[in-house]
Amino acid sequence: MILVWINRRDHRWSSFYKMFAALALTDFLGVLLTYPFAIMRYISDFTYCFPIKICESISFVMVDAHLAAALLICALSFDRLLVLINPYHYRSRDLGRRYVVVIIAIWLFSSVFSMLQLVGVGKAELYFPGSWCYFDFVKPSIGSLFSAYFYSVVSFSIILITVVVNVFTMWKICHDPAAKGTLLDSSLVSGYYDSHVIVFIIAVTISFVATCTPLIVDIFLHALELRTENNDLEMWFERLTFLNAIIDPWLYIVLRKESIRRIILLYRALRNPVSPEEECLLER
Template identity: 35%
Template sequence: MEMLDFSNYTGKLNETLSESIVPPILQGSFGIFGNLLALILLFYYSKSHRWGEFYKYVFALAITDLCGLLFHYPVAITRYASNFEFEFPEKFCYFDVFLFSFSFLSSAMIVCAMSCDRLFAVRYPITYRHGNHKTKRVLMAIWVFSAMIASFPLLGFGSVKIYYPGTWCFINFASRRCLDRINTYVYSSLCLLILLITVIANTAVIYSVCKYDKQDGILSNDFERRKRKNDETYIVTLMLSIVIVFSVCWIPLVIRMMINASAKDPKNGPEELLAVRMTISNAIIDPWIYIILRKENLVKISRLVKRISSGKHLPAIFITTESQELGDGSKTTENVSETTTVTASTQI
């Protein structure tokens, strides 16, 4: 296994110091706070959602992302704060490799499972409603499988490496060794496969929802139409957000891994740092998608948009001395019409 040596960075002192401590602090703070808030909301509204299958996946995703952020960022920020003089203990670097590999892969698989679950719920609603989903077993299988893949470098299948600017460790995809390149291809190909399945599943969900939307005439009353329309809006918005954020955050790291694995001169620099920060951003944004795009919030936004687009303005009542006198009955009937003209409710 490759020695964990920081000497590669001493010759790039100015380049290393150019890396600011602000991005890791912001990422760590927003990620930890967002996942904690998502967990609090899940428990607070547990009576309404009754821990349906979708919310179990959201809970597992928040727990996985939170643990990954909590274990990594305090040590990484310590190295930034020490002006890059604090060195990782060798055992921590091995743990950091396992942590990154496990959290990245398991989060991606949970999002994929969530997408497949939504697809099954939309395409086969009756079977889904009465079926035994075994969500807990699926989550356990995801975590076990991710732990196995993340353990490959620790078992000698490939090696680990400290990456620029010496604040994170990951599987060695900047190596010319054959075993390292094979391990890189296995991990990146698996991530790419999960990404493709997620995109396909979400696209199928959106297509199914839009297709069924044209069949609203089969519903018996307006209440059922409105209720399903709200549900469809929620599903489409959430799925679109998930697939866009997931794709944007994951593609840079997968591309960098494949480029380095096939390059004659693999790089270990700012491009790799940016790629891993983009991937970590997925764990930071995920809880905020759930927090902001909750069904209740989308329903309120949808009603507000419809109200504005239909030309119905929001009333604003101005209370004046004349209107108070009208309320007290101190004005005569003849004066009522004049006062009403002055104090009538104005619309914005």
């Protein structure tokens, strides 16, 4: 978030950076509002137990953060595809407002679903080893089954759509020179196609699929009653989802345009040393 704010004059809050900032904020709040309670549970040697209200709050925040992050990653993928299909897409005056509306709509949708457990459609459940809460997908009640099926089906759909969009985007870049031209680095510092955004989105997608899919599959298997346990397997799946929230900001730090440009300039300097005057011209 700090890096995005510092470089705001360069990216001018384009659609990608708006949605990435929303993703970073979602991940940050998801960890900030839930992880301290897990730490308290471990520090107390498992003697501290969550009150019902705290458990419901943790469940709401975790479900909300996971679903909103998945939708934002999907929106990022669609945004890149729109840029390739319609390069003039960014020239619309109302574009910035539209993306703000999309972000708010994503947050509202995920929040409404997360609230269902608070109004009687299912309930919050404490999971092994008593350090985290999620909506109840273990017990076969009507509300719990509805939440489990809805969450898993929506999540599977988001993952499938995101993967298909990214694959189509990469195919279009490789087979359509005109589409690839829309990614040309406008500052000409690197002399290469400025595809860091797509690389970042693909990396985030791979990270999300690898870390969040196991929990989604587990929820779906519980809904089908192929699994009924609440044990350490659910705990490790939940830890993977936390890992994804930690990985996303680091992917941006490593794969952002400024970092890639510095690596390219360093590589060129090592191969072909240039004079200080030429170096100043490149940096401009």
